[in-house]
Amino acid sequence: MIEVENLTKRYGNVTAVDAITFSAKHGQVTGFLGPNGAGKTTTMRVLTGYMPPTSGKAVIAGFDVFDQSMEVRKRVGYLPENVPLYRDLTARGYLMYIGEIRGVKDRRARADEVLERVGLLDRAESRIRTLSKGMRQRVGLAQALIHDPEVLILDEPTIGLDPIQVLELRDVVRELGKEHTLLFSTHILSEAEQVCDNLVIINRGTIVAQGAPSELRTTLAQGGRVLVRVDADSEAAVSLISQLPGVDHAEVQMDGIAVSPKSADIDPRPTIARAVIEKGWNLIELRPLAVNLEEIFLELTRQQEQAAEEAAVAEEMEVAQS
Amino acid sequence: MRAIFAVFKREFALYFRSPIAYAIAFAVLFFMAILFNNFIAVGVQQQYPPYAPYAPNLLTFLLFLIAPLLTMRLLAEESREGTLETLMTLPMNESQFIIGKFLAAWGYYTILLLVTIIYYTLLWLVGTPDQGTAFASYFGAWLYGGAVIAVAMIWSAITEDQIVAAFLGAATVLVLYLAGFAASWVAVQPNTASSLGDFVRELGLQAHYNDTLAVGIIRAEDILYFVFMIVGALFITTRIVETRRWRA
Numbered sequence: 001m002i003e004v005e006n007l008t009k010r011y012g013n014v015t016a017v018d019a020i021t022f023s024a025k026h027g028q029v030t031g032f033l034g035p036n037g038a039g040k041t042t043t044m045r046v047l048t049g050y051m052p053p054t055s056g057k058a059v060i061a062g063f064d065v066f067d068q069s070m071e072v073r074k075r076v077g078y079l080p081e082n083v084p085l086y087r088d089l090t091a092r093g094y095l096m097y098i099g100e101i102r103g104v105k106d107r108r109a110r111a112d113e114v115l116e117r118v119g120l121l122d123r124a125e126s127r128i129r130t131l132s133k134g135m136r137q138r139v140g141l142a143q144a145l146i147h148d149p150e151v152l153i154l155d156e157p158t159i160g161l162d163p164i165q166v167l168e169l170r171d172v173v174r175e176l177g178k179e180h181t182l183l184f185s186t187h188i189l190s191e192a193e194q195v196c197d198n199l200v201i202i203n204r205g206t207i208v209a210q211g212a213p214s215e216l217r218t219t220l221a222q223g224g225r226v227l228v229r230v231d232a233d234s235e236a237a238v239s240l241i242s243q244l245p246g247v248d249h250a251e252v253q254m255d256g257i258a259v260s261p262k263s264a265d266i267d268p269r270p271t272i273a274r275a276v277i278e279k280g281w282n283l284i285e286l287r288p289l290a291v292n293l294e295e296i297f298l299e300l301t302r303q304q305e306q307a308a309e310e311a312a313v314a315e316e317m318e319v320a321q322s
Numbered sequence: 323m324r325a326i327f328a329v330f331k332r333e334f335a336l337y338f339r340s341p342i343a344y345a346i347a348f349a350v351l352f353f354m355a356i357l358f359n360n361f362i363a364v365g366v367q368q369q370y371p372p373y374a375p376y377a378p379n380l381l382t383f384l385l386f387l388i389a390p391l392l393t394m395r396l397l398a399e400e401s402r403e404g405t406l407e408t409l410m411t412l413p414m415n416e417s418q419f420i421i422g423k424f425l426a427a428w429g430y431y432t433i434l435l436l437v438t439i440i441y442y443t444l445l446w447l448v449g450t451p452d453q454g455t456a457f458a459s460y461f462g463a464w465l466y467g468g469a470v471i472a473v474a475m476i477w478s479a480i481t482e483d484q485i486v487a488a489f490l491g492a493a494t495v496l497v498l499y500l501a502g503f504a505a506s507w508v509a510v511q512p513n514t515a516s517s518l519g520d521f522v523r524e525l526g527l528q529a530h531y532n533d534t535l536a537v538g539i540i541r542a543e544d545i546l547y548f549v550f551m552i553v554g555a556l557f558i559t560t561r562i563v564e565t566r567r568w569r570a
Binding site for chain 1: 324325328332336403404405406407408409410413415567568569
């Protein structure tokens with residue numbers, strides 16, 4: 001169980017994580033999703049006791065990460081982003097070293113057990129420097145499992161792996177999620193969608209949305225925005241569509257045109273379809289936006305930026321008035 | 323304790339698997355052997371009494387090179403490779419980690435020092451060296467080494483660059499070694515209290531070894547000086563690792 005409340009981390013003037021609140025339940029995989037630099041690694045470093053929060057609170061397995069750091073560390077397994085390992089040691093030797101510091105009993109047997117779990121027992125005697133990136137990642141994961149922790153925190157575990165290794169690792173993560181509290185970060189949306197029971201979307205240090213992937217999709221689909229694809233010049237299409245009745249504005253997004261209706265209860269699709277056909281273009285696709293996570297994410301960050309802009313404008317007006 | 327021992331074991335074993343430790347041992351022992359050979363030859367010719375602290379004295383001088391080479395890797399590498407992040411999320415605090423590392427370097431130095439006892443035993447072939455002086459000087463050189471290693475280790479915590487750590491470590495140790503010269507310069511300056519020169523001298527390493535332990539005088543203040551150097555330097559190192567981590 002991980003409970004984070006109003007957690008803030010500042011580096012000098014830069015706010016990396018700004019008052020985030022979320023929780024991760026036991027027996028679930030919680031995905032921490034966001035672009036690079038969103039504050040995922042910083043949050044994880046605070047949770048694992050590597051660095052203290054500037055303010056706010058985080059409780060893991062009933063212990064405060066700052067006040068009871070040692071208790072938290074005993075119960076958390078952590079795989080850092082770049083998977084730092086000792087290249088001079090063998091896979092087993094490394095696990096036994098970490099196990100010894102952690103005070104694991106029957107270290108050798110336990111090391112072999114976790115190596116088997118990550119499918120690397122046959123390379124137990126290989127020096128880490130001779131292992132491939134994917135194997136190292138698995139050694140890092142084995143390290144996080146050596147003391148059978150309640151909570152697992154994995155920072156971008158699939159980064160830099162080939163597609164087959166990614167699939168394998170996702171299976172391992174899903175499997176581990178059943179018996180642990182598992183928090184894992186990624187910037188790959190499809191991955192989060194496949195693996196996670198619960199999703200926390202973070203951008204620029206703040207949480208933009210959280211919930212089950214399917215929930216997030218339905219809430220966002222209700223915004224009424226639709227995606228249009230026509231086989232015509234996109235500028236011409238945008239100018240045509242944005243002048244239709246009921247359409248607030250249209251813009252090019254990804255490989256199509258995103259259309260916002262004037263209000264959420266207007267469905268602009270029939271009007272758009274007719275207009276496109278009448279123009280003599282072919283309508284290739286017309287569907288509600290935010291059906292997959294890529295779009296959910298773009299929608300959320302768009303909303304966040306819009307809100308920020310509005311706030312900035314309001315502030316300017318206030319300044320002008322006074 | 324368990325964590326300290328685990329870190330110590332790994333680091334100590336690593337010295338015997340890395341070329342640098344063998345290079346240090348070879349250079350030190352080879353250099354010492356040549357000088358010792360010459361020293362014995364002249365000593366026998368001139369009928370000098372066998373001088374027991376020969377090896378430890380030479381070793382304390384060479385420490386300005388030995389200590390930084392032993393300590394430069396210890397923390398700089400963990401920090402550069404990122405392995406510090408894993409270690410500092412284990413149930414182990416900075417001081418246990420740093421004490422383990424320090425003990426490994428000091429342990430390696432201790433072995434080097436014990437090997438030089440060969441030179442002392444060789445002195446028995448040509449005469450009767452003073453056993454009390456021998457004990458005091460070896461004991462002194464052991465503490466001296468601990469203090470110098472602890473001080474040189476500070477730089478390994480400050481910088482991620484091993485070469486920079488070694489260079490600054492050597493410079494720091496040399497300054498501490500040469501404090502006696504600074505003291506005599508301070509003492510002859512007009513308008514300074516004569517006690518200021520003494521104060522500067524007492525800060526240096528030589529004042530607590532050369533005139534006392536190396537001639538067989540074991541004083542509590544000298545032992546305390548070295549112990550405080552070790553404890554103080556380790557404390558500073560701990561704080562540096564802590565702040566670097568908290569800011570990182």
